[in-house]
Amino acid sequence: MGEIRDKAWRILKKHVSNDSLIKHCLAVEIAMGAYAEKFGENREHWGAVGLLHDVDFEKYPEHHPYHTRELLETEGYDEEFVNNIESHDRNWMSDRTLLQKTLLAVDELTGFIIACALVRPDKSLDNLEVKSVMKKMKDKAFAKAVNRETIYTSAEAMGVDLREHIQFVIKALSDAAKHPDYQEVPII
Ligand SMILES: [Fe+2]
Structure with missing residues (x-):
């Protein structure tokens, strides 16, 4: 991983100590990086945005993400x-x-x-099927905090088929979970 990533990681660790939140930020970084590559965009830049997208959440949950500016501007991040x-x-x-x-x-x-x-017996992303994710999306009692509507509407706004989107993100996460770069804090 390069300098851009090293800097983003250092800043994330400075402002976030909650392990679950760090794992979440890593997962978003991975998905953003994978999509950047797919779209021919700058992987490190997209990854850094993903890694830092919740940088103010632990300190300012009420005004998230509007304290990002003060945390990042002094670190040289631009508008x-x-x-x-x-x-x-x-x-x-x-x-x-x-x-x-x-x-x-x-x-x-x-x-x-x-x-x-x-919730799988092996607690693994390997062989997790899209249909099982789709089924759980309809189960309102499962992972209640996750807003299904945002998942549907944001995929639509992005212009991707929901099933393909889920498959793409499963693969990105599953590959990264085995990668040496993601062993310091495992995403799962
Ligand atoms: Fe987030």
């Missing part, structure tokens, strides 16, 4: 970077760019997929 993070506010009023749509589309979904993997 565009901060905007990309602020755009994952569900009530964001402006049109979203492809990066911003993708961030919204992977934020809740990564958590839901990991929740699906954790």
